[in-house]
Amino acid sequence: MMINENSGLLEVYRIENTGTHTRMHSIPVGVRPDMIMPTSDCRTVVFAVEGNAYNNGSHFIDPEGAIGIIRFPHADGIAGSYQYTQLDFRKFNDAWQDLVSRGARFIYRENNNKFSNDVEPEYITFNTDESIAYVSLQENNAVAEVDLITLNITAIHPLGFKNWTESKLDVSDKDKGINIRQWPVMGMYQPDVIKFVTIGDKSYLLTANEGATKDYSDIEGSGGFNEASRVEDLTIDDPYHETAHVPFWASQNGFFWNLQTEKNLGRLVVSNLEGKHDNVYDDLFTFGGRSISLYDTSTFTQVYDSGSDVEEKIAQYQPDLFNANGKPESSIVSKTKDARSDARGPEVECLAVAKDGDSTVIFVGIERPGLIAIYSIPGSDVNAIKFESLWSGIPKTNETYQSLYNQRVISDVGLDDLRYIPANESPNNKPLLLSTASTSGTVSIFEIKGLTGPIGSGNVR
Template sequence: MSGLQSIDVFCLVILCISVTTSAPVERIHLEKLSTIYLPHSYVDGVPQYKYNSLAATQSAYDARQHVVYVIGGSLLHAYDVGDPLNPTMILKTRLAGVELLDVEFCGDHLLVSMDNLVNKENGMVKVYRRYNTVKKSLDLVHTITVGSLPDMILPTSDCQTVVVAVEAEAYYNGTHFVDPEGAVGIIEFEPLKGAESELQYTRLDFKKFNKEWEDLVARGARFVYRNNNNSFSNDVEPEFITFSKDEQIAYVSLQENNAFAEVDIINKEILAIHPFGYKNWTNSKLDASDKDHAINIRSWPVMGMYLPDSIKAISVGDKSYLLTANEGDTKDYTNIPGSGGFNEATRASKLTIADSSDVARWADMNGFNTTLLDKDNLGRLMVSNLEGKVGDAYNALYAFGGRSMSIFDLSTFDLVYDTGSDVEELMAQQEPEMFNADGKLKNDVVSSTKDTRSDNKGPEVEGIEAAQIGSSVVIFLGIERPGLIAVYSISDDVSSLKFESLWTGITKTDDTFGNLYGQRAISGVDPEDLRYIPPQDSPNGQPLLLCTGTVSGTVSLLEVRGVNKVGIHIPDTDGHIQDTDGHIPDTDGKPVFG
């Protein structure tokens, strides 16, 4: 009996040793393979490079040819990424009189949406055949007039239908102020014939909600610009699109209106507008000042308007959810003649707090009764001068953006999860020299800009991508200021959301953004567009993330590591496009890669 007991003890000791000496579980993280630096223009065929010149704003991927298409300004480039360590330019083209807004690839066709700079009402979507390796060109198939500022396009997986977010921002037409009606467009190609066939375009407006706006506002939506007899349907600005799992419903973010539209694609009808509501920062934390000389993340008596840019529908188990990247945005028409100089944002210190308000009560209870609106507290924070106003005072302060990712249940449209202050906390812990930094000016030293965006919208959580990888939903969250990607995963349900890692393409913080750009030591600044490439479509058989940095003018190929690689397909060949000599010439000089 005693011998048996001793064996039990011995086995227990071995087990303990095994547990304590086992290798740590590898977290899901990103490793850069290569970065493409995009030229913003050409002079006599020579590419011109400049930091923060909108050289790259969106990208798309053709899995069959392993080609990445990139737009920026009026330029469209294509790169062969068959060798993801050494991308090669294979096409450049300029489209006159337009600004390119979005690019998508589906089936055998490239779709590009564009702002019409000659006639703002006539924004377009152009459809091209995929890159022709013989002619080394793109062949135009369709030009579709869709409306003012088609900011995003999204095709269904069968490529038969394309949904268009017609943002319709306000502008001056040379004689008067114009705020066009926002709309959702639906392009339909003939069944089984695809993008080469005849098409039908249907434009869905928001006029029916002009009688419902008061109820929508009461539930947390916004009607921002009401001057010039503007209607709610004119104020609405569709921005970003995502589909339900069966692709019968499109969810379209209305960023400045703090809401999203539910669109029946099959029956071509806008079913409803769902307000996002507000975030209470007495129950969360933020850094609200750029003049307190420190990272100071704490609770404040402020409401946050979520105002998400990117949204993404996901499925976890048998439930569907909407992920939102709560960037924040404002309407500022001060430079548009005829608008009356409208600007909805102001410093909190410029407002009078109502004595009977929850803000005043919080200040009294927490020792800020005379100092709440000092510059190192809430005084510098940019807030709305519209929301919360009662007479000449304000009973609440509303800041722009949630500085977070939120998760909404698509069966009830209720908020079920918000990352709270996690983004700012993670930056403070892991990248303090980039905390709420501003990456826009090339002559700024990276670390000198830390905390300079705290008074505005903080980190500006902007881009979002999600994919089922192995047994988990992996989420990539683009942080605009100055340029990071937070990786999260969900295993069983949304309450299991787990932070995995934080990536940045800014390699040093003691040099200027411009110098780092010249050294090709910076990428992913303002990662607005994130695209997941699954292993079966990837040129190296590994899961990749395509990251377009709008400010850095870059496209980076990032490998997703630390995931379950069961079932990953390794292609038999490198799969990249070749001429007969196996090389693709770049007549204008090969771009620089970092």
């Protein structure tokens, strides 16, 4: 049987005052469309065509990733005809070496794969006047910039790497506790959710640096491709080799003989593609930044990264939930602590942004196991960002997840998305935060208290 994965659809419905809905359009858009983002007037809809790999029944296919744009140009809006434009990444196929040298990634190169096929658009955000869309290319550690006036992908911005010798993280699920420290590892930021924000008179891109891997090992025809390996399974270079940064660090920091043990760096999941020569590794690159970052959109220079703050605040305020998995349901909550330290840690997944007078409030959704951290930026100085609080929907840690589900007291496990609703758009005239979580299967609504400035600002994006 031939499988046709090109049948992804965007369906457009009109909601009637009676509560019924009418399907107006069913538009074929390509392979596995992901996020949808309408402009404020709903006349333009932008969506990410992720183009995940698959086997069609006879051979392996890695389809092109793309940005889809649908416009409803007529006066009757979605009731009228539409114009569909699909933007591919083919013009970057000859530029991939430059992009990779600046910190982007070209991951699956087998089967004569091209960069435009490897790209997987993930999340979309608009600038203030909705003339530009920024699209995260999560696995590729980059952000695409799209001109919505000329319908053109104008740039791919590589995000570079985070030096974990200058910050801290917990790298092992077998070290019997919380151990946040420096390690000779580079982090690939790989944001999922991104948000365009204006702070003072400058514009920034705010990123939630979750991390992601490509594993095609269960797709026939891929050659068993999986880019992830544990450090204990890799061959580390001789410390006297002039480019051998990892073994040199180990020899200088007391880990010459035991760097790759399970209680140290051995359990950490890293890329088996970067940092090597002849299958011997000088550098190690792990997935995700375990942080939030801010990039100046005029230069795409990173002006802020939260470093190890997310892990450190969870360790301080919710130690039983530190890098916990949120499952299986039969497990006692506290027994799942530290289970994700070897992978992407807390997995900083999603974001929402509110304005409180001259201050900016950032809500950070943490997927593992499900927490919301709140930060604020007073005025226009992004380096003055400060941690405010940490919330969890898991009220008890000495019982099983299933017991908490049975009591109906648990929520927000496996956080996926956050949306802020300002007071002037809220049904109860109070600022609200919405969250969705896939593991607990919950939607939560929070009233935001403690805002001191005008609370009618912000938007539901």
